[in-house]
Amino acid sequence: MKCLLLVDIQNGFCSGGNLAVPNGEDIVPIVNRLIAKGRYDLVVASKDWHPADHGSFASQHPGSSPFKMGTLNGKPQMMWPDHCVQGSHDAEFHPGLNVGGIDHVQRKGEDPTIDSYSAFRDNDQSALTGLSGYLARAGIGSLDICGLATDYCVKASALDARAMLPGVKVRFISDASRGIDPTDVKAAIAEMSAAGVGIVTSADVLSER
Ligand SMILES: [Zn+2]
DSSP: OEEEEEEOOBGGGSTTSTTOOTTGGGHHHHHHHHHHTTOOSEEEEEEEOBOTTOTTBGGGSTTOOTTSEEEETTEEEEOBOSOOBTTSGGGSBOTTSOGGGOOEEEEEOOOTTSOOOSSSBOTTSOSBOSHHHHHHHHTOSEEEEEEEOIIIIIHHHHHHHHHHSTTOEEEEEEEEEEOSOHHHHHHHHHHHHHTTOEEEOHHHHHTOO
16 A cells, blocks of 8 residues: 655745745645545645644744754754644645645644654654554555655654654655755755665656556
8 A cells, every 4th residue: 555645735834834945835736746646545644733832933932033943841942933833824734735635634743842843753752643553554555755844844754654664665755845954955865865765756656657
């Protein structure tokens, strides 16, 4: 069984969003083509889904400002602008995304005391979202991953997929993803590759039988 995981394709990470990834929305038509071909048996989408007082928000730390390193629960934490607050427009999927093609939505980042870049578990790797169990029960054999942002949530999800889903072939679809920092994107791709994640393009996927 082939599964596609769409990471955080939400308004907040697209142009006009509170934590916009450069050209994030450019992936939407590519992702729609991947879904439309019907080549995946299961399409799962994650949503960053924060309470308004989430501890990753610079606004919760007096004296801090967005995109500075700070601490959360004693651990290093990038301070972000308020983004993807539960129930807000910012947290909705991009309006161009074919949500009818999504079989399952996995929310993450609901605990205000810790961030969750990965769709599988919190950043301290303790609390699970439930996605790994869901995919294991579904009996998937391969998992393709794409979305926003490559250097944070996509990378963390791909690495966790490798660590938590033994025997599942994991691939990153590069042109169906966008990152925040070009240097970090390169490093993220190298890190994923070193962990056994295949690096492919949507053209590779669409040309497969
Ligand atoms: Zn977030």
